[in-house]
Amino acid sequence: MDGNEKTAVFIREMSWEGLPADVRHRARLCLLDNLGSVLSGTLAPISRISAEYAAAAWSGEEATILGHGLRATAAGAAFANANAGNALDIDDGQNFTQGHPGASIFPAVLAVAEKVGATGKALLEALVVAYEVAPRFASVQHGQGGTYRACGSWGAVACAAGAARLLGLDAVQIGHALGIADYHSPYAPMMRDIASPAMAKHGIGWGSMTGVASAELAQRGYTGVLSLLATAGFEERVMDIGERYLLPETVEYKQWASCAWGHAPAVGALQVVRDNQIDLADIAAIKIYGFQETIDLYQGYPTTTEQAQFSTMWPVAALLVDGEIGPRQVLEDRFGDLQIRSLVDKMELILDAEIDARYQTGRKSGGVMHARVEVVCSDGRIFDSGLVERGATFASWTAEALETKFRWLVGHRYDEPLVEELIVRAREFENVESVREFASRVA
Numbered sequence: 281m282d283g284n285e286k287t288a289v290f291i292r293e294m295s296w297e298g299l300p301a302d303v304r305h306r307a308r309l310c311l312l313d314n315l316g317s318v319l320s321g322t323l324a325p326i327s328r329i330s331a332e333y334a335a336a337a338w339s340g341e342e343a344t345i346l347g348h349g350l351r352a353t354a355a356g357a358a359f360a361n362a363n364a365g366n367a368l369d370i371d372d373g374q375n376f377t378q379g380h381p382g383a384s385i386f387p388a389v390l391a392v393a394e395k396v397g398a399t400g401k402a403l404l405e406a407l408v409v410a411y412e413v414a415p416r417f418a419s420v421q422h423g424q425g426g427t428y429r430a431c432g433s434w435g436a437v438a439c440a441a442g443a444a445r446l447l448g449l450d451a452v453q454i455g456h457a458l459g460i461a462d463y464h465s466p467y468a469p470m471m472r473d474i475a476s477p478a479m480a481k482h483g484i485g486w487g488s489m490t491g492v493a494s495a496e497l498a499q500r501g502y503t504g505v506l507s508l509l510a511t512a513g514f515e516e517r518v519m520d521i522g523e524r525y526l527l528p529e530t531v532e533y534k535q536w537a538s539c540a541w542g543h544a545p546a547v548g549a550l551q552v553v554r555d556n557q558i559d560l561a562d563i564a565a566i567k568i569y570g571f572q573e574t575i576d577l578y579q580g581y582p583t584t585t586e587q588a589q590f591s592t593m594w595p596v597a598a599l600l601v602d603g604e605i606g607p608r609q610v611l612e613d614r615f616g617d618l619q620i621r622s623l624v625d626k627m628e629l630i631l632d633a634e635i636d637a638r639y640q641t642g643r644k645s646g647g648v649m650h651a652r653v654e655v656v657c658s659d660g661r662i663f664d665s666g667l668v669e670r671g672a673t674f675a676s677w678t679a680e681a682l683e684t685k686f687r688w689l690v691g692h693r694y695d696e697p698l699v700e701e702l703i704v705r706a707r708e709f710e711n712v713e714s715v716r717e718f719a720s721r722v723a
Contacts, residue, residue, distance in 0.1 A: 283518035284510040287416070288454040290522035291409050291445050296401050296710060299408060302528040304710075307404050309682050310411065312706040313372055313533055314365060314386035319722060320689040321367030322347030323607050324585050326479045327360070334360040343391035344719040347693065354391040355492045358439070361387035362488035366431075366481060368537040368607060369589040370689065374411070375530040376517075377418035378643065379431035379470075381438060382531075384488040385410040388439035392446040392492060393715040400712025402446060410442035411527045417462075417507070420514045428470045432483025432490075436465035437507060439491020440498075447499050459504025461494035477578050477586040533677045535685070536605035538588070538595035540649065540670060541573040546596045546605065548653030548665035553600055556663050558655060560600060560623065565656040568592060569632040571639040574651060579629065581621055585610050597623035607692045635667070679707075694722070 281289075296304065321327055331348040338356020345352055345360045352360065365371050365383035372382040389406040392398075418434035440461035444454045468483035498504065509518050536543060545568045552558070568574070574592050582588035588595070588610040597620045598609035608614060635650045642648060653665040683703050690699050698721065705712060712718050 282510040283416075283515060284455050284458060284507050285451070286519055287413060287441070287458065287509050287521055288451040290412070291441050291454050292449070292451050294405065294409060294522060296405050300525060300528075303408060303525045304404070305679075306528045306531060307408050307411070308706060308709055309533075309677075309679060310372065310382055310527070310531060311386065311404065311407060311709055312686055312703065313682055314382040315702065315706065316686040316689045317368065317371040317383060318346055318361050318365040318387065319693055320370070320607055321364035323611060323693060324364070324367035325612070326367050326585075327364040329479070330360040330363040330485060343394040344723050346719065346722050349723055354395040354443075355489045355496070357391040357394070358388045358492045359485045359489035361390065363479075363485035366484045367585070368610060369539060370534050370537040370606070372534065373532045373540060374415050374526075375532070376415035376422075376526075377431070377434060378422060378428070379418070379434075379482060380484065381411060381414040381431070381435060383482075384431060384435035384439050384484045384491070385414065385442055388488045388491050389442040389446060390715065390719065392443045392495070394719055396446055398446055398715050400715060400718070401710040403715050404710055406442035406445040408527060409445045410438040411531065412521055412525065413441040414438035415526050415530055416518050416521060417509055419517050420508045420511050423514060424508070427467075430466075430468035430470035430473070430482040432466040432485070432487030433468045434465070435484060435487035436461040436490040436494070437509075439488050440494040441491075443492045443495035444498065447495055449495065449499055453498045455507070456502065456504040457495040457498035458507040458509065460497055460502060461491050461504075462507040463505050464490055464494065466490065471576075474573070474576055474578075474590055477584065477590040479586060481586060533682060533685070536595065536599070537607065537610050538605050539577060539590050541571075542577055542592035542595055543670040544649045544651035544668055545570055545574060545592055545653055546599050547670060548651050548668040549596050549655070550599055550603075551668065552653055552655045552663045552665045556655075558657065558663065560619070562657045562659070563623065563626055563655060564658045566596070566623065566627045567630060567654040567656070568596070568627060569630045569635060569652040569654070571636040571649070571651075572631060573639070574649075575629045575631050581624060582615055583612075585612060588615070592629060593624045593627045594620070596627070597621075604688075606688065698722075
């Protein structure tokens with residue numbers, strides 16, 4: 281049995297009741313966090329454009345396009361909701377993927393669950409399946425070398441796994457679904473979007489749609505190539521699926537709506553300013569020492585929300601002014617803020633060889649991100665953060681912390697009673713009788 285066959289058996293045979301308690305717990309948290317990312321992401325221009333396009337191009341009644349009062353086929357709804365899920369770049373990450381799994385996975389399984397009339401438990405089972413496939417397939421794909429491919433690429437295969445589970449495909453059909461998604465996945469050259477930030481971003485919408493379509497095609501008899509999961513030399517990463525669960529130990533949640541490559545500088549800058557009670561008006565310069573990707577992020581004033589997110593300077597400046605990096609800081613109506621712009625003008629990004637070596641060495645396994653920040657005051661005083669790590673470590677994300685994040689994010693879009701209702705239902709989502717009814721609450 282190769283990795284593709286072993287994965288197909290796992291997808292078909294796993295059950296909610298048979299999962300370890302920590303896996304079930306983490307699945308509920310992932311559902312809540314991704315729901316929050318999608319609902320808050322509906323505020324961004326990419327969400328409106330994607331929703332309108334999906335409703336027209338994939339016209340249908342199978343699934344809900346959240347937050348816009350529109351419906352589409354399952355593939356179309358997955359596309360629109362996935363673009364909303366990553367619209368603010370506050371969706372989760374996962375070791376070995378070098379990217380965001382949940383923003384594509386959750387919309388895919390939500391759409392197919394609506395299509396087939398599934399229960400909350402069935403959706404959670406598909407969610408777990410997809411989160412277990414994502415890091416395994418991504419690590420194999422990244423291991424092939426070449427262009428650094430973004431989330432939509434490996435995410436398509438994870439989404440095909442979750443969709444295949446909900447559609448009840450047999451093991452042979454599942455193997456084809458994985459292969460179809462692998463072959464047709466978005467190429468998504470990540471660093472080209474870093475160089476020129478745009479709505480194309482991580483290709484997450486296309487990955488989610490491709491995954492759903494691949495499973496639907498396999499259901500109809502469409503055949504696919506053997507997926508990369510069967511690649512020789514990667515058995516150690518793939519063949520433990522169903523025996524070792526990666527979901528509890530590899531998913532990381534984000535505290536801020538910006539690229540994680542800029543989070544360590546944000547931690548350092550905020551720490552220096554708060555610890556030393558520095559008045560922002562007294563700052564003469566902010567020197568940020570980081571790894572190469574931190575330096576490569578967009579510099580200057582953003583004109584789009586994508587430029588604001590894929591930046592080190594703008595989020596750090598906004599954090600110092602507002603104490604947060606969320607929808608208010610990265611959506612377009614804030615880009616004229618003179619105080620934030622003034623701090624951006626005072627920033628300098630400097631490549632630090634030691635910090636860069638630390639990150640590049642551990643990158644493939646979700647390496648820790650470091651930075652050092654030096655704040656120079658007008659009177660000549662200099663304050664140094666020392667070496668700092670990206671904030672909000674994995675261990676700090678309790679259920680209570682994620683619920684607080686959900687309230688903060690979704691409160692920008694929905695009223696408090698509905699926000700609290702969604703939190704309560706997510707706590708025991710396996711008891712939700714109808715995913716269709718649940719989705720209708722945030723249509």
